[in-house]
Each structure stands twice: as C-alpha cells, then as structure tokens.
Amino acid sequence: MRTERLKEEIKQYAKEIGIDKIGFATADVFGELRERLRRQQELGYQSGFEKGTLEERTEPQRLLPEAQAIISIALAYPTRMKNAPKSTKEERRGLFARASWGVDYHHVLRDRLEKLTAFIEERVPNAVNKIMVDTGELSDRAVAERAGIGFSGKNTSIITKEFGSFVYLGEMMTNIPFIPDDPVEDSCGDCRKCLDACPTGALIEGGQLNAQRCIAFLTQTKDFLPDEFRTKIGNRVYGCDTCQQVCPRNKGVDFHLHPEFEPEHDIAKPKLKPMLRISNREFKEKFGHISGSWRGKKPLQRNALLALGHYKDTTAIAEMIDVMNNDPRPVIRGTAAWSLGKIGTNEAFRAIEAAMTAEKDERVLYEMKKGLAFGNETGA
Template identity: 35%
Template sequence: MTSPALTKDAIRAKALELGFDAVGFAPATLDPKHGERLHAYLDDGRHGTMAWMESRAEQRISPDALWPDARTVIVLGTNYGPRTDPTAIHALKDRAAISVYAQGKDYHDVVKKRLKALGRWMVEELACQIKVFVDTAPVMEKPLAQMAGIGWQGKHTNVVSREFGSWLFLGEVFTTLDLEPDRAEVDHCGTCTACLDACPTGAITPYQMDARKCISYLTIEHKGTLDPDLMAAMGNHVYGCDDCLAACPWTKFTKLHTEPNFLPRVELTAPRLADLAALDDTEFRQVFAGSPIKRTRRNPMVRNVLIAIGNSKARRLKEVAEALSEDLNESVRETARWALQRLEKP
C-alpha cells in the first residue's frame, strides 16, 4: 500500500467501516489568517469566561503548532441528524428544550472510541504515528473540515454539509503521513440570513459568534447568574440551542442518523421543568449519567430551568420557583426570585 492515493482510499474505507459518515483530508498547516481571527476574537472578549481558549491559543492556531510532526489531518464527521424538528419543543412552555446532541449518549465517548480504532489500524497497517482529537482539544476543527471538503463554515460559524446539513460531530486524526489534501469546500450560504434571524439573543453576525450572548454558552459554560435581558430571551432552553442550526435551509438535505448511541432518551426529549427543578445533586447525576449534560452539574442546570420557568408564563410553576428561592446556591436563589417576578407579572 505504497501509493498515497491508495493509502487515502484505504483510510477512507476503514473510517466508513467504523461508522464515520464523512471523511476528508487536510494539510496540517492552517493559513495564518485563522490565528489572527482567533486572537482578535479573544482580544474582544467574545469568548466570555472560557479561559481554556486563551490558555492554549498558540496551540490552537494550527495543527502543526499542537503537534509539529503532523503532516496531514484526517477530518471525520459523524451524522446526528434528528428525526423531529428541534424547535417544536418551544411551543411547550412547561417543558425543557435540550439540544439534540445531548439527548443521547455522550458523543465524545462514541467518536473518541472510533477515532482510536482508526488510529490503531493506521499505526499497524501504515507504519505511521497518529494523535486523535475530539472537540475538547485545542484544534480549529471547523476550518480544517472546510479544507478537507467535509463542509463549509456557515454564517452561524458551524460546519454546514450539503449532505448532512449542520448535524455533524467532528473528530480528527493527526498523522505523520504526508497525504494529498482533498478539495476544499466552498461557501454556499449566499445571501441567506436564516440562522442570524433565528438566534433568540442576537449572538450571531455573519461568520462571527459572540459567546457572551449565545444560549449554548450561557446554559453550558457560564456559571453564576445571567443578565436579565438575556434570560428573558432564552425561552425554555435549558441545555444548548439548535435554533440557528435548524433554521439553515440546508437542513432539508439532512440525513436522519442511524446511530443507536444517538437515539434520544425518552426522559430528555421533553422533560417537565418542574421535574428538573426538583433534582438534587444525587438525582441529577443519576438522571444524566452517560450524557454530556452531567458535566454541567446540578446548580447551573437548575438555574437554567428556573429561567425557563420565568419565561413560561405558567403561574402554576410559582411554587417551584418559591421552593428554590432559598436554595443554598446563590445563582439558583437569585434566578428563582427573578422567575417569581416574571410569573407575577400580569
């Protein structure tokens, strides 16, 4: 298997055999413009409290900055296209909206296992060195995905695929193999602004995201209390947000996933706000075992649930907010009192 073309074909075939849905090859060097944009983003403070973006920024700017021996990045996409409209839950004001990706098994575990299997096979069959990464590593996976032909980075800043819409988990195998890159994908957003228009908090400008306003950031990364104006715009989102992804016209080409690990757990598709608000630490860990939500922990989740309760206009939920207005956690207490004020308004 000495031909680089045959090597690529073999890697692609093995990746598909392991369950990946999209495979592309990119060089291990990114254009300096990506590093410049990253530093501008950080200098503006648009990353909010995500200090990890700053601490490893120099490794993030290019794959060969993270691993100097890397010559090629194999970008792998795993489809998680939902079977139902993720925004339909917003009509059910007493229910919680949980992002599609978090309703099944933690994708980090699923994707990492497959990446390691592909990496082991490459080391054994191709006598190369490899490193594997999911999105917890300092890797600019979206520009790499575009360079590898997987999709393009849309105006909502996420990768859009002509085959899978916006529903791809990404992972990467860095390798010492020097393989020819695939043809980069071009931008197909055109004049469309559907994702910008769909964002409840106005966090998106074309090709830029201000994390400090993004519901995914606010419900997952940000700890403590939130700005009242942002809370009022968050609706019933309690973990993540799919609004900009679902609004993209390319979702009409979405392929429904067939991965059993990503099937939504019944209790996470439309949970009652009152039930989630009642969870203590132990119950929270039990309910969200094996889910990425478990990393958020009880206090931030209950805070998010109280925001949704405040936005619900469901006065029957006042008792829930009242019970949490004396919670041991400060952000829970303050958010419960905000929710009570909202529910008491005519």
C-alpha cells in the same frame, strides 16, 4: 502511491465503522483562523471555554511536532424526535439542543478515532497520531473545512452537502503525509436567515460569533444570567438550535444513523419541576451520559427556573418558593425569586416579600427586588 492506497483503505474502513464523512487536510498553520481568533480576543467575543494559546490553536505542529496531515471525521445526528412528549400546563418541559441528544458525542467520536488509529498503526507501525474531539486546542470546524468535509456557514457551523450542519466533528493529526482533499466552496451566498433569526444577535456578519451573547454558551454559564437574556432562552435548558433550524441547507435533514445519538424523551425534553429538586446522584444517573451534563446541574436548574417563569407556570409556585427559601446556592435562590416575580401571582409576590426578611445575600436580595418590580409593572 503507497500513501494513496492507504488513504483509500482508510476511507473504506471509516465507512465500515460508522464514520459518515472523512477528509484529509494538511497540517499547515491556520493563518486566516489565527487572525480571526485574534480579532475575537480583541472584541471580547470568546466564551472562555477555549483551550490553549493562540499559537497552539492554529499551529498543529506545536501539538504534534511530527504532524504532516490531519484526518477529519464527521458523524451525523438526528434533528427530529419520534413521538416527542408534549409540554402540558401541569407538566412543562425544557429542551436540550440536538447536539446533546443521546450518548455524549465525545465518547462516540473518540471510539471511532481510536479504531481508525489502530487500523493505521497496523499498516504503518511507525505512525504517530494524536486524537482530538471538540475539547482539544485545534478548531474542529477549521480542520473540517480544510479537509473538504463542508464549508463554514454564516452560522459558524460546518455545512455538509449530505447532512447539513447537524454533524459532530473530530480529527486526528498524523505524521503520514497524506495528499489533502479539496475544500468545499462556500454556498451561503446572500442568505442571512441565521443572522436575522439569532435571538440575541450573537452572529456577526461574515460568519463570526460573539460567544458572550450566544444562547448555547449562556445556558452553560453558572452565574446569574444577565437580565437581557433571561426572556430570550425560553424553555431551553441547554444549548440552542435556532441558527441551524432556519438554515435552508438543513431543510428536511434528519438522519438516524447511530443508535447512540437517539434521544431519550425524558432526558432530551425533561420535565422542569423535577429538575429543581434533583439530587447530585440522581442527576448523574439520569443526565450523566449526555454532553449537556458537563457543567453539572446548577446551570440547568437555573435555566429550568427561568423556563418556568417563561411559561408563567403557576403549578410550580410552591416548589419554586421552597427553592427560594431553602436552596444553599445564591444563584438558584435569586433566580427562583426573579422567576416567581415573572409568574406574577399574589402568592408569589407575598412569598418574595417574606423571604426578603431572612435573606442575607445582597445579590439574592437584588433579584428579589427585581421580582417584586414585575408586580409594579402589572399593578398586582
């Protein structure tokens, strides 16, 4: 009875500190998840960003030997930007995924979980707790599903009744043996809108994701983007929302419950040309507080170059030529050359040909040749 009363007190306190959903799960082994992760490894579907061994990711007591239960929390984030700035022919804009709008959610959820921990430890002095938000070994989604926060959709997101799938997740392992909540029934049914809409076919039947084909993952890589994906990312500079946007469970969903998550226009939809020449200090000052900055400026600049190519933005040619000729990073020089070819003006092709005479890096030269090949396609 004492544990049940504490559970109700925690739920009430969670509301007071701005936690939108909270659920309680056992700390048992995630057996089904382990088999799914093993299958992902075998198929080469993992992103490489995963933390921990297969055992650590599926056996909570390897991370906290005293663990008896896991508390899962969810915070809703906005899906629509009020008075969003428009892209113009003179100033094209990129787009950060909604999960990167506002302050880095890792900090916000950790703050809520730390408050929850302090609340519990005041009442149970011998409580042992361990907090994780996204970067820990456990799967936030698997924990949330077990705790009744929502069900795992075919788009591999946790879908809640109240907020759709636009929620951030975090969890706390504890040695307190809370009675678990009931899981939510899977409601995807025969719907396959997310599978059909995925631009790269990254979603596999049965709610499995091939991270190597997922645009959200690809926009975070630092090397040359594989050719087949370059025309798929459009103006995305970080992340992808397509599989969530088409989900019927997300129709009309837009919650503005936390000021920290409100998007700043020129950050959530940044002008692309200024991103090409931004310094490290400027990048940190402008983007350092959002989750989409965690890989540094290089992937975002590469994606901005691809977006300018996607738009065939002739107003960016001079700046892109400067990048192609002078940037010290081969990936950025080569991507600039490829995108100049994509824009396809005579000025762009002449610049690529001139740059080839001074370029020494074989990978960049290869990209320059691919850029020039666009001229053969168009007859330029």
